[in-house]
Amino acid sequence: MSLYLRVFLTFARNSLVRDMTFRVNFLIDTFSSVAWVFMNIAFYTLVFQYTPSIGANTGWEKYPFFLFLATGLLINSLVQAFFMTNADEFSELVRTGGLDFALLKPIDTQFLISFTRVDWSALGNLVIGLALMLYALVQLHYAPGPLQIVLFLFYLACGVLIYYSLMIALAATTVWLGRNQTLLDFWFYITNFSRYPMEIYVGRWGTPLRHFFTFLIPVLVVVNVPARILARPFVLQAQSDWLLPVFGAIATIGSLAASRWVFQRALASYRSASS
């Protein structure tokens, strides 16, 4: 087993032991995030009482949209479980000088910072997301083929990596800003755009917004690409649909490379805090 996998498993194990020590806190965390998800599902169920689909002729009727929603849930819960706490902690480590210890270890610092903690309570939403996905597929009487499942999982991972890249790059800016407590707020504002199908971004404001969040900060790719792989077979396939997955893969590599660059630059500028 490679060094990195072993270290990650120990991090995951230690996090679980720690979470179990504060079990009430763990249960409250799980309960509140699951409750938030159910409120979301209830909200969209309500929306679909008034309209058959999100946007005319977009193909995003109730159950395809639930597949979209479930995909977003899976990605969000994975990001929350593995990276959110770490990115937040990273900002704090920079501010307090605790990053010193991470820099001493004979292991990639970005790996160490990114995986130190696993927020197991966030994985509750992963289960809800899977259940919602199964429910939607059953309602649509549709079973995806093996290639679709593989592609879906691949782009799910791409989505997680794009979110991660954005998050770790944002957290790294603390080195220059000195303090970055609005990280989570900013994260929420940006990722808010990715929660809806990209077809809704049309018109005078919508199109530039779609271009911005597809090509510059590619958060629209995150949920849209994997969700389309499962949901779009129910609507007419456009030729441009093939371009999006190709771009999604490129955007993932680009995001990772950019975040790595920002992270390394940040470490080079790190000045530690008072002893």
Next chain:
Amino acid sequence: MAVIEIEGLAKAYRVYQKKEGLAAAIGGLFRRQYRMVEAVRGIDLCVDQGEFVAFLGPNGAGKTTTLKLLSGVISPTSGTARVMGFVPWRRENAYRRRFALVMGQKNQLWWDLPANESFRLHQQIYRIDRQQFDRTRDELTGMLGVGNLLRQPVRELSLGERMKMELIAALLHSPDVLFLDEPTIGLDVVAQYNIQNFLKHYQQSRKITVLLTSHYMKDILALCHRVVIIALGRIIYDGSLAGIVDQFGGHKVISLQMLNGHVPDQLDRYGELLSSEPPHIKLRVDRGVVPDVLANVLANHSVVDVSVEDPPMEEIIAAMFRRIKDEG
């Protein structure tokens, strides 16, 4: 053989100067004033393998900054440094496997978990063979007397116990070079003594190279033969502890015990009268006139007992720091 070689090492920071008041705070949004702080101003130092060197200096002298530079935590503004042939701020894993840094004011153990869980993590990160790990851990916990605390969450340990665990975590991979930044800060005298004892034996048995900063003179007296004094970012003394007294201790303390408890008048003509608790008297006298004063006192007064001592090291160092500060 030189393990640490430093030449012209300098580190300057740009520090934001914040004025008081709301108006100044709003002004600061648009235009900021910065000041350059030269934490380390071109130091040269060479430390041989197996040396235990103390870094002494007032707060803000540049001691911790130097240790952070040597650990590769920060990069210098100019100058060079090599530790075991490595340039620290390149942060090569081969280097990071061979040294350790312990900071008395920061902790690296998982707060909510027993120290043993953090040790296991270190075992993996440093790729320590399992049997070797068990042996080293048991040996270190045995030496520090904390074997029974391995399963207790770190947050429930006392400060002294926690510091011992921090030391163990730093030593599990058997580093060749150890940087200690105030490892006994805030500890009671017993805990301080235990840690000093441990460090002394550990260094002597492994012959590792240690650089220690501490404000406690007892740490330095117990552990180091060589002392480097750093002030205002420069090295102003590099030599033995005894040399400090010769170079900076300008006076001695003469203690007298008078016959029949009689304390004569005008004793202050010999030097500064430090205390007078009949029959005991203490005089501070310039080093150059000690023989003359002794001869005069013994010739003119009835003295039962006499001793001549150097003033406490803390006093010499404090006087030296004051002088450096005044001279700027």
